[in-house]
Amino acid sequence: MKHSDTVVIGSGLAGLMAALTSAKQGKKVTLLTTGAGSLSLNSGVIDVLGFDENHNFVESPREGIKTLPEDHPYKKIGVDTLEKAVEAFLDFTKEGHFPYSGSLDRQILVPTAVGTLKPTCLAPRSLNGNGLKEKQHIVVVGISGLKDFYGDIIVDNIRPLLGENHRYEVVTVESGLGGGRDITTMDVARWMDTDGGLETLASALKPHAAEGTVFLLPQILGTAGEDRMIALQDKLGAEVVETTCLPPSVNGLRLQKIFHGALMRLGVDLIEDTKVVRAVTQGKRCTAVVAQAAAREKTYEAEKFILATGGFYSGGITMREFEQPKEMIFGLPVWFVPGEENWSNEQLFSDKPQGFAKTGILTDENLRPVDNKTGKVVYDNVHVVGRNLGGYDFCFEHSGNGVALASAYKAAMV
Amino acid sequence: MEKATVVVIGGGATGVGILRDLAMRGVDVLLVEKCDLVNGASSRYHGLLHSGGRYAVKDQEAARECIIENKILRKIGKSCVEATGGMFVRLDIDDPDYEQQWVKGCADSGIDAEPITLEQAFRLEPLLSKHVVSAYLVPDAAIDGFRMSWQNVESAQRYGGRFKTYREVVGIQHQNGEIQGVQVRNMITGEIEEIACDILVNAAGGWAGKVAALAGLEVGVQPDKGTLLAFNQRLTSHVVNRLHKSSDGDIFVPHGSITILGTSSMSIPDPEDTSTSREEVENLLSIGEKTFEHLRDYRMLRAFAGSRPLYMPPGGAAGRGASRGFAIVDHGKDDGLKGMMTIVGGKFTTYRLMAEKIVDQICDKLNVKEPCRTAEEPLVPEVAENDKKEARKYFPAYGTNLAATRLGPERFRRVVDDLKAHPEKRELVCECENVTLAEVEEIAKELSSFQINDIRRRTRIGMGTCQANFCALRSAAVFAKCGRDKVAKDSLGQMKQFLQGRWKGIRPVLVGRTLREIEMTRALYELSFHVDGGKKA
Numbered sequence: 001m002k003h004s005d006t007v008v009i010g011s012g013l014a015g016l017m018a019a020l021t022s023a024k025q026g027k028k029v030t031l032l033t034t035g036a037g038s039l040s041l042n043s044g045v046i047d048v049l050g051f052d053e054n055h056n057f058v059e060s061p062r063e064g065i066k067t068l069p070e071d072h073p074y075k076k077i078g079v080d081t082l083e084k085a086v087e088a089f090l091d092f093t094k095e096g097h098f099p100y101s102g103s104l105d106r107q108i109l110v111p112t113a114v115g116t117l118k119p120t121c122l123a124p125r126s127l128n129g130n131g132l133k134e135k136q137h138i139v140v141v142g143i144s145g146l147k148d149f150y151g152d153i154i155v156d157n158i159r160p161l162l163g164e165n166h167r168y169e170v171v172t173v174e175s176g177l178g179g180g181r182d183i184t185t186m187d188v189a190r191w192m193d194t195d196g197g198l199e200t201l202a203s204a205l206k207p208h209a210a211e212g213t214v215f216l217l218p219q220i221l222g223t224a225g226e227d228r229m230i231a232l233q234d235k236l237g238a239e240v241v242e243t244t245c246l247p248p249s250v251n252g253l254r255l256q257k258i259f260h261g262a263l264m265r266l267g268v269d270l271i272e273d274t275k276v277v278r279a280v281t282q283g284k285r286c287t288a289v290v291a292q293a294a295a296r297e298k299t300y301e302a303e304k305f306i307l308a309t310g311g312f313y314s315g316g317i318t319m320r321e322f323e324q325p326k327e328m329i330f331g332l333p334v335w336f337v338p339g340e341e342n343w344s345n346e347q348l349f350s351d352k353p354q355g356f357a358k359t360g361i362l363t364d365e366n367l368r369p370v371d372n373k374t375g376k377v378v379y380d381n382v383h384v385v386g387r388n389l390g391g392y393d394f395c396f397e398h399s400g401n402g403v404a405l406a407s408a409y410k411a412a413m414v
Numbered sequence: 415m416e417k418a419t420v421v422v423i424g425g426g427a428t429g430v431g432i433l434r435d436l437a438m439r440g441v442d443v444l445l446v447e448k449c450d451l452v453n454g455a456s457s458r459y460h461g462l463l464h465s466g467g468r469y470a471v472k473d474q475e476a477a478r479e480c481i482i483e484n485k486i487l488r489k490i491g492k493s494c495v496e497a498t499g500g501m502f503v504r505l506d507i508d509d510p511d512y513e514q515q516w517v518k519g520c521a522d523s524g525i526d527a528e529p530i531t532l533e534q535a536f537r538l539e540p541l542l543s544k545h546v547v548s549a550y551l552v553p554d555a556a557i558d559g560f561r562m563s564w565q566n567v568e569s570a571q572r573y574g575g576r577f578k579t580y581r582e583v584v585g586i587q588h589q590n591g592e593i594q595g596v597q598v599r600n601m602i603t604g605e606i607e608e609i610a611c612d613i614l615v616n617a618a619g620g621w622a623g624k625v626a627a628l629a630g631l632e633v634g635v636q637p638d639k640g641t642l643l644a645f646n647q648r649l650t651s652h653v654v655n656r657l658h659k660s661s662d663g664d665i666f667v668p669h670g671s672i673t674i675l676g677t678s679s680m681s682i683p684d685p686e687d688t689s690t691s692r693e694e695v696e697n698l699l700s701i702g703e704k705t706f707e708h709l710r711d712y713r714m715l716r717a718f719a720g721s722r723p724l725y726m727p728p729g730g731a732a733g734r735g736a737s738r739g740f741a742i743v744d745h746g747k748d749d750g751l752k753g754m755m756t757i758v759g760g761k762f763t764t765y766r767l768m769a770e771k772i773v774d775q776i777c778d779k780l781n782v783k784e785p786c787r788t789a790e791e792p793l794v795p796e797v798a799e800n801d802k803k804e805a806r807k808y809f810p811a812y813g814t815n816l817a818a819t820r821l822g823p824e825r826f827r828r829v830v831d832d833l834k835a836h837p838e839k840r841e842l843v844c845e846c847e848n849v850t851l852a853e854v855e856e857i858a859k860e861l862s863s864f865q866i867n868d869i870r871r872r873t874r875i876g877m878g879t880c881q882a883n884f885c886a887l888r889s890a891a892v893f894a895k896c897g898r899d900k901v902a903k904d905s906l907g908q909m910k911q912f913l914q915g916r917w918k919g920i921r922p923v924l925v926g927r928t929l930r931e932i933e934m935t936r937a938l939y940e941l942s943f944h945v946d947g948g949k950k951a
């Protein structure tokens with residue numbers, strides 16, 4: 001039996017941020033997790049709110065949030081707390097030598113692997129595409145053998161967005177990696193960690209650099225921090241920008257890395273490959289959770305529990321039969337939109353939110369789970385964060401990591 | 415003006431069978447199809463090459479046709495048939511008297527039905543319900559409708575047969591009681607084209623009534639919708655049929671790495687209606703789990719539906735009671751419109767026989783004496799063992815045979831050469847179905863490829879476990895490079911359209927593990943790629 005102040009379950013962005021914030025408050029924290037969550041898939045940029053309920057583009061997330069319905073997690077969290085969470089996150093990335101920038105007042109445009117510009121709120125410098133419009137010469141850089149990066153379609157699709165008076169070029173750099181096998185962005189990023197790799201790339205690109213050139217690359221500029229990006233820019237004397245990509249996402253892993261480093265320094269007990277299977281409760285309090293690792297069960301006691309198990313995607317919530325969603329550890333009430341006609345829209349890419357995506361747990365202001373009918377708090381010392389929360393469609397509104405960050409911050413602070 | 419002696423309307427199994435048969439007998443023939451080939455029931459179906467067992471009690475003529483054609487198709491279409499064998503199982507809740515009638519019906523129709531012990535049955539099909547009380551083996555098999563139809567077309571082309579896709583017949587021209595030709599709308603450009611012909615064959619399946627109406631004729635075709643569920647695993651190794659009076663949800667057909675459960679039967683007014691509902695899915699599941707109790711623990715990939723072209727002789731019965739047999743109408747004799755014929759009904763399993771019967775009549779009219787040879791000549795020449803051996807060096811493990819059967823000898827040879835010359839094209843566009851870049855490029859360049867969906871039907875990209883999460887991007891990139899026109903090259907539009915096509919089948923099964931998969935799809939394409947721009951405020 002082990003006792004902590006706070007047990008966090010799940011190590012996606014929400015769990016990591018909850019553990020970090022709790023530990024910074026001087027709490028003794030245990031983080032239990034089975035897998036890595038969605039951070040390794042998701043570019044690691046923090047969308048706060050890109051589109052409102054009517055699918056209108058939101059210039060300022062701060063203003064956009066005001067228009068959201070009352071059940072939306074941001075309404076529970078509050079803009080002030082969101083603001084503080086953003087500050088805390090920006091400070092943390094600075095301390096981790098991997099500074100993010102951005103604010104709640106305007107969007108950053110991140111170039112994607114298909115040449116669109118994706119709005120987000122906080123991003124590291126390497127993914128910030130706000131300056132692209134001002135550049136005259138855009139060089140899209142592919143790496144031979146690297147899957148899922150297609151320079152030509154990036155040019156086709158970004159051209160109408162940036163305007164016609166830019167010069168576009170596609171360059172493919174021979175990496176010598178893989179020996180005929182497919183390679184991933186992670187392989188190339190590791191190669192970029194080496195001086196030889198960086199030098200090879202720099203000398204291949206140098207002849208294309210001129211006044212007003214920007215290089216657009218897949219996420220390959222080193223596996224950690226922004227040092228390799230800066231080094232490449234210095235060598236080229238030109239700006240470089242990375243795009244989003246199909247998984248694995250190197251940038252998501254960079255962010256995960258600084259979290260892991262900080263958690264270790266703060267003495268958080270990070271226990272991986274362990275699956276929480278049930279909770280021990282007494283009335284409206286949870287006293288412990290039971291986790292399973294390699295067929296052995298272990299009990300973790302705490303004063304406070306933060307549930308960051310990631311909803312449908314990571315298995316925190318499942319639904320084996322229609323209209324019967326289940327939260328897997330506490331058996332918390334899960335809210336959902338009933339009726340087949342409301343469950344999903346005819347169009348996959350629709351101008352209304354998808355009903356099924358709003359499935360999740362409803363909470364009070366302090367993110368404690370509530371009964372869907374009575375609104376009464378179910379457990380006083382359990383807090384629900386991230387993708388587990390009900391009432392929002394993170395894909396439609398572009399708010400996944402923003403809700404994760406802000407809800408985690410709040411749950412840790414209350 | 416374009417001209418052909420015979421124009422065939424409809425690129426389903428029936429139409430392509432007729433195309434091949436006519437071409438092989440030396441008749442100048444052109445087939446027109448309003449979408450891609452096999453847009454109708456010939457791909458939206460169960461893929462069961464019937465032994466005839468299913469019809470052994472109710473319709474022995476159909477049963478006999480099935481077993482004869484079953485043997486022929488195994489021979490001429492080797493690479494389209496997966497010789498799984500079939501099993502009929504009776505559950506404790508099913509009528510034992512029916513079993514006796516069925517055994518006799520099989521014997522009378524020439525179908526081998528071999529009784530096996532329960533122990534054998536459970537060994538062969540470990541997931542079967544313990545409520546099974548008797549079991550038989552029959553020569554059922556699985557058949558790939560896309561491939562069989564394409565191979566018919568390619569065989570026809572070798573004999574000079576022609577086809578055009580994305581051409582919808584919108585008008586039938588006739589003068590003084592004689593067919594002159596058809597008007598077709600080019601579905602890509604919207605233009606109207608005219609094609610002259612002497613004989614017009616209406617093989618439009620569930621749409622046959624609508625097509626006949628274009629000439630002012632009435633043909634009784636009742637579109638009868640059937641819904642099917644695809645599971646992500648191979649739940650059975652045999653085709654498993656429930657041994658009772660034919661009903662909904664009682665057949666499981668394994669195809670490659672998936673299993674299809676079906677089907678239902680519902681009269682609908684419009685054959686375009688391929689919608690499926692949660693209720694239909696629930697219905698299939700609750701019947702299916704009688705035969706396989708743990709059915710709900712497996713991931714459903716999608717639900718889909720097609721409509722059977724049931725022929726309604728004036729005053730006949732609808733639904734499962736209507737005849738599964740086929741009818742040929744000579745409108746010259748019946749309605750005074752010389753040169754026009756309609757063929758409807760039947761089954762996929764009997765498409766070749768149907769084609770033979772109508773082509774015999776057409777040849778009579780044209781005074782062509784060539785006999786039918788479609789039952790003897792294989793659809794495609796075998797891919798040479800040497801080519802396959804060489805290909806193994808370049809193809810992903812286990813991919814060679816599949817690609818050889820998908821591509822046929824000539825294309826396979828070209829793809830192998832391409833892979834040899836360009837090692838980078840060994841990259842897999844679809845990891846679920848082991849499809850290389852070289853193969854996707856080969857198909858993307860063809861004249862009949864307008865959308866990624868057309869490539870999907872030929873190569874199987876996007877049809878496996880990931881349901882296009884990864885290959886939507888990759889195939890859009892290939893199309894942007896090799897596609898022929900602006901529409902093909904519009905990578906964002908192509909991706910969205912392709913994923914939307916998959917979405918249609920996913921919606922009714924949006925439960926269980928499918929929810930997780932769709933979260934991934936949406937997050938990748940809406941968040942990582944931002945393919946859907948939303949509205950500017």
Ligand SMILES: Cc1cc2nc3c(=O)[nH]c(=O)nc-3n(C[C@H](O)[C@H](O)[C@H](O)COP(=O)(O)OP(=O)(O)OC[C@H]3O[C@@H](n4cnc5c(N)ncnc54)[C@H](O)[C@@H]3O)c2cc1C
Nearest residue numbers: 010011012014034035037038042047276310386387400401
């Ligand atoms: C492909 C993709 C791209 C995305 N792109 C973006 C983007 O560009 N911008 C953005 O803002 N958002 C994006 N998102 C959304 C974003 O990733 C999520 O909304 C957000 O990060 C959710 O975080 P989470 O911590 O709540 O859940 P997750 O990241 O899913 O983490 C859940 C964690 O819980 C653990 N867990 C589950 N059950 C148990 C258990 N029983 N015991 C122990 N541990 C358990 C899992 O192992 C995992 O570690 C994307 C998502 C995906 C999938």
Ligand SMILES: Cc1cc2nc3c(=O)[nH]c(=O)nc-3n(C[C@H](O)[C@H](O)[C@H](O)COP(=O)(O)OP(=O)(O)OC[C@H]3O[C@@H](n4cnc5c(N)ncnc54)[C@H](O)[C@@H]3O)c2cc1C
Nearest residue numbers: 424426427428448454455456460462583619640722762763
């Ligand atoms: C759910 C279901 C399951 C089935 N399972 C099996 C099975 O397991 N085994 C079996 O043997 N049989 C099965 N069948 C029956 C079999 O699928 C059909 O009998 C057969 O495929 C019919 O082929 P067809 O060519 O006549 O019609 P279709 O395949 O429907 O072809 C008609 C074609 O005509 C085209 N068309 C329509 N109007 C026009 C126009 N105006 N201009 C140009 N083209 C036009 C359509 O686009 C379509 O491609 C099943 C049927 C269904 C619905």
